[in-house]
Amino acid sequence: MTEAELIAGCQRADSKAQKHLYERFAPQMLGVCRRYLKNEMDAEEALLNGFMKIYRNIGQFENKGSFEGWMRRIMVNEALAFLRKKEPLHLAIEDSHVQVAGTGSADQDLAEGELLALLGTLPAGYRAVFNLYAIEGYAHQEIADMLGITEGTSKSQLSKARAMLQRRLTGQEVITTN
Structure with a gap:
């Protein structure tokens, strides 16, 4: 069909x-x-x-x-x-969920499942903005309208999401479970 x-x-x-x-x-x-x-x-x-x-x-x-x-x-x-x-789409990151580790390399290949799992570790607001911008291709103003936030907040959350993903990819930050 x-x-x-x-x-x-x-x-x-x-x-x-x-x-x-x-x-x-x-x-x-x-x-x-x-x-x-x-x-x-x-x-x-x-x-x-x-x-x-x-x-x-x-x-x-x-x-x-x-x-x-x-x-x-x-x-x-x-x-x-x-x-x-x-899940609330707030910016807060609880320090109890983050542990700093030794440095590693970010040039490793990630399988789709691994990338999905890594994205799943982001706080809800970071994850939503990252997906909308980096994967879906929306502009910050569109994201702001969709999520009821300011354009500046969208940019800030994307920046923080990228930084957090980078730290986790390089092994500088790992998620611990309580």
Whole structure:
């Protein structure tokens, strides 16, 4: 089934088309949700809620731009909404979770799972801004509007997220569990 056929079928509420759409895009969209939400079950719930919104609002897709991009935006918004309910998007970092270690090398290759796990260690606000900017490609003003923060706060959180990731990649900072 082509993408155009899938869209048309979903606009008619054809359950077969909806199933095909889910099977085709769920793995990628779950990856989007997992970048924002630490817990796998939360990511899956956001994914399902996102697909329900896609099915309900597919008539609003005007075939302008990428359909996958349109779906991705819905998933990002759904994950952010879920994140707001589950984790505060504040800037505070509790010192009890951070331990300084010896220096290491940041030129190591990271598998996708390792990178996802590393992103998951960031505080919620840092993680959301980093994902929106570095991975999704949003501008700071768009991020500020999406998260209800200032553009300066978005820039600050991105800078702090990058610094924290760099320290963790080089082994200068490791996460300890209490």
